[in-house]
Amino acid sequence: MQILILGAGSRTAAALIPMILEETEADVTLVSRHAILSDDPRITSIEADITDRATLKDIVMSTLPDVVVNLAAMTHVDRCEVDRSECWSLNVTLVENITRFCRATDAHLIHFSTDYIFDGLRGPYAEDDTPNPISYYGKAKLAGENVVTSSGVDATIIRTNVVYGPSPDHPDFVLYVLHSIDHGKPVNAAGDQYSNPTYVDDIAEATIRIIRKRRTGVYHVGGRDYLSRYEFACIVAETFKLPTTLINNVTTESLALPARRPLRGGLICTKAEADLGMQFMGVSSGLITLRHKLFQRTAPPGNR
Ligand SMILES: NC(=O)c1ccc[n+]([C@@H]2O[C@H](COP(=O)([O-])OP(=O)(O)OC[C@H]3O[C@@H](n4cnc5c(N)ncnc54)[C@H](OP(=O)(O)O)[C@@H]3O)[C@@H](O)[C@H]2O)c1
Numbered sequence: 224m225q226i227l228i229l230g231a232g233s234r235t236a237a238a239l240i241p242m243i244l245e246e247t248e249a250d251v252t253l254v255s256r257h258a259i260l261s262d263d264p265r266i267t268s269i270e271a272d273i274t275d276r277a278t279l280k281d282i283v284m285s286t287l288p289d290v291v292v293n294l295a296a297m298t299h300v301d302r303c304e305v306d307r308s309e310c311w312s313l314n315v316t317l318v319e320n321i322t323r324f325c326r327a328t329d330a331h332l333i334h335f336s337t338d339y340i341f342d343g344l345r346g347p348y349a350e351d352d353t354p355n356p357i358s359y360y361g362k363a364k365l366a367g368e369n370v371v372t373s374s375g376v377d378a379t380i381i382r383t384n385v386v387y388g389p390s391p392d393h394p395d396f397v398l399y400v401l402h403s404i405d406h407g408k409p410v411n412a413a414g415d416q417y418s419n420p421t422y423v424d425d426i427a428e429a430t431i432r433i434i435r436k437r438r439t440g441v442y443h444v445g446g447r448d449y450l451s452r453y454e455f456a457c458i459v460a461e462t463f464k465l466p467t468t469l470i471n472n473v474t475t476e477s478l479a480l481p482a483r484r485p486l487r488g489g490l491i492c493t494k495a496e497a498d499l500g501m502q503f504m505g506v507s508s509g510l511i512t513l514r515h516k517l518f519q520r521t522a523p524p525g526n527r
Pocket of ligand 1: 229230231232233234235236254255256257272273274293294295296297298299313335336337338364382383384385386387393
């Protein structure tokens, strides 16, 4: 099997790539704006700008993948609100081109989306709930989903939310909390913004099971615990044995962010858990796994 990963430098790809190598026999082509070095004979690494349509076409047509995993996206919600044309180009136009070349090669497309396609009035949300995005990022991601669904390509859309993991190159909410407290800086965490934070390895494992089972349609992949950002920040601090005194319980409105946030967001994941035979991690087990991985990385050998 040949798997083509677009956006191979993303935080999700950092978890997915080693898992594919460990759990499958597939050959993997990685496409990124930056060189990804690997001496694994099953990996081919391509440095390219996939927003250039001809470049993308050449890559897909020469690779002839069985599966295309699209992790390329503009994911910074506030930047999307401001730089709308860049957001549309990555989250919609790129997806149009990917579906076109997947159709030409009969590849199974796995595309990623977000709970931000919902308005956050009544979350957590199931796969068939009606989207109503309230930010430009959410609107563009929903448009990207619609491109995939109407393309006629064999496709899976994996929606996730508040992803965290051990990759220091990809600062996420957990790493922001740890870094801030470590440096004595306050953490303003919204007590009115709810989600079910997702440990990145669960997304990687769910993706592999979707590939193996050739599942199509929409799947929600998120953690077991539904809680506010403030509660999450406090559990992060406690798990890493740091004080919670610097964590302030604030409202989303007081943060005055450029983009609106769904307040009761999050995803109901019973379909994915039942169909893929998984139990997604709650925040305690996710954070303990993360602590273990970060400690493994920093502790000297013999002291792990
Ligand atoms: N992170 C979350 O909390 C979260 C929550 C909900 C949904 N999602 C969805 O999950 C998917 C993966 O998210 P992620 O957090 O793993 O992504 P990420 O770490 O933000 O990475 C996105 C990747 O997109 C590519 N990219 C960004 N700007 C580009 C540009 N101008 N031109 C070409 N490529 C560009 C880059 O790939 P290269 O570095 O390889 O060039 C980048 O690493 C996305 O579809 C996102 O919407 C994420």
